[in-house]
Amino acid sequence: MFGDKSRDLPMPIALVLVPEFTLLPVTSVIDPLRLANRLSEKELYTWTIHSSDGSPITASNGITLVPDGNLDTIPEHATVIVCGGTNVHQYGEKTLFNWLRKQARRGTDIGAICTGAQLLAMAGLLDGYTCTIHWENQPGFIEEFPDINVTSGLFEVDRDRFTGAGGTAALDLILSLISAQHGQVLASSVAENILHSPIRQPGEHQRMSLPARIGARHPKMVDIIEQMENNLEDPLSPSLLAREAGLSTRQLERLFRRYLDRSPKRYYLELRLKKARSLLLQTSMSVINVALACGFSSPSHFSKCYRAYYSRTPYRERGLPNSSAAADQG
Template identity: 65%
Template sequence: MFGNVPREVPQKIALVLVPRFSFLPFTGLIESFRLANRLSGQELYNRVLVSSDGGPVTASNGITLDVAGDLSLAEACGTVVICGGLDVHLHQDKSLQAWLRKVDRRGADVGAICTGSYILARAGLLEGFRCTIHWENLAGFCEEFPDIEVTTELFEIDRNRFTCSGGTAVIDMMLNVIARQHGYELAASVADQFMHERIRDHHDRQRISLPARLGVRHPKLLSVISLMEQNLEEPLTRSELAREADLSTRQLERLFRKYLNRSPARYYLELRLNKARLLLLQTNMSVIDVALACGFVSASHFSKCYRDFFGRTPRKERGLPLQADEDQSRVAE
C-alpha cells in the first residue's frame, strides 16, 4: 500500500507530467523528496520525470520543463504519479490510460495530484477506491463520474491508490507519508524546512473557513449561506432558508443587506452562476445540462442571467457560436 514502509530504498517514483500541469503541487512533491533525502543523509526517494511522448511539457504558468524520456522509463518504478492541472477534462490520451492500467496490473502504486484524478478515472483506476480532487473541480468531476466515491479531503490514500487535492496539500500528503515510512522526526524536520508550522491530516478542510472567506461571523447568516452552498441544484426558497435559520424572511433580508450588501436571492444566484462557470470550463456538459445542474429551469433563462452577471453568454465562455436559445433570450430582454 502507498505510504507503507518500503521494501527497499531508494523508492523509485515516476512523475508523469501532462500539458498545463500545476506547478505548485508538482514543486511541493519534488521538494518533499529532496528535503527528505538531504535531512536523512541518504537517498530515500529517487524520482524521474516523464511524459507520454518523451517531449518537454509546459505547465499552466507557462514554464516548460524537459523530462528524462517517455513512459518506458517509468516501467521500473514502483510508484507512478500523474501531475494534473488546467483543462484536464480535455485530456484524452488513450495510450497513457492503457499504460496506467498496465502498471497497475504489474502492482505499482498509482496516484495523482491536483486534477490528475480525472486521468485515473478515465483509465478506470478509481472504481472501488476513494479519491479526492481540487475543490474547484469537484462539481465537474462528480457530474462526469457519478459512481466514483470522491471526497473533499486534502488527500486520500486508499490501498495502492492515492490522490491529492493540489496546492500545498501535496506537502501535507508527503509529510504524512514520510512520517509513516521513516518516522515523525524526519517529517517534522522537513516541515520545518518548508516553514510549514503544522502537518495537516487528510481530514483538514481544503478551503479556508466560511467566516474567513466572507469576513463575516454572524452564525445565522453563515448557516444560511452554508445551506445555499449545499443546495445549488435544487435551490431552497427564501421562506425555507429563513425557517431553517429560525429567522423571519424580513430578518433574513436585513442580514444579507447589512453584511453582504445584496439580497439573499441575489447572493444565491451568484453562487449558482459561479458553479455554472466552473462546469462550463471544466466539463463537456451541454449548456442545458449545466443550467439544470445549477438550479435553472431553462437554457434561455440561464443564458440571460449568465450574460448579465459575467458579460458573456455560456457559449461564448467556451468560445462557441451563439445558439438559438440565447438569441431568443436576447430578443426577450
C-alpha cells in the same frame, strides 16, 4: 502499498506530467523528497519526470520542463504520480490511459495530485476507491463520476491509490509518506525546513471556513449560506431559508444587506452561476444540463442570467457561437 516500510532503498518515484499541469504541486512533491535525503544523509528517494512521449511539456504558468523521458523510461517498480492541471477534461491521450491501466494490473502504486484524480477516473482506476480533488473541480468531477467516492480532504490514501487536492496539499501527502516509511521525526524535520508547520492531516478541509470566506461570523447567516451551497440544483426559496433559520423574510434581507451588500436572492444566484461556470469550463456537459445542475429550469433564463453576470453567454464561455445553441441543447 503507499507508505510500505519494506521497500528497497532508494524508492523510485515517477511524476507523469500532462499539458498545462500545475507546477506548485510538482515542486511540493520533489522538494520534501530531496530534503528527506539530505536530512537523513541517505538516498531514501529518487525521482524522475516524464511526459507521455518524452517531449518538453509546458505548465499552466507557461514554464516549460524537459522530462527525463517518455512512459517507457519510467523505472521498474516506481511509484507513479500523475500531475494534472487545467483543462484535464479535454485530455484524450489514450497512450497514457492504456499505460496506466497496464501499471494498475501489475499492482503499481498510482497516485495523482491536483486534477490528476480526474485523469485516473477517466482511465477507470478510481472505481471502488476513495479520492479527493481540488475543491474548484469537485462539482464537475461529481457530475462526471457520480459513483466514485470523492471527499473534500487535503489528500486520500486508499490501498494502492493516493490523491492530493493540489497546491500545498501535495506537501502534506508526501510528508505523510516520509512519516510512514521513515518516522515522524524525519517528516517533522523536513516540514520545519520548508517552513510548513504543522503537518496537516488528510481529513482537513481544503477551503477556508465559511465565516472566513464571507468575512462574517453571524451564526444564522453562516447556516443559511451553508444551506444555499448544499442546494444549488434545487434552490430553496428565501421564505423557506428564513423560516428554517427562525427569521422573517425581512430580517433575512437586512442580514444579507448588512454583511454582503446584496439580497439573499442575488447571493444565491451568484453561487449557482459560479458553479455553472466551473461545469462549463471543466466538463463536457451540455449547456442545458449545466443549467439544470445549477437550478435553472429554462435554458434561456440561464443564458440571460449568465450573460448579465459574466458579460458573455454560456456558449461564448465554451468558445461556441450562439448559433450552435440549438444543437448543443439537442
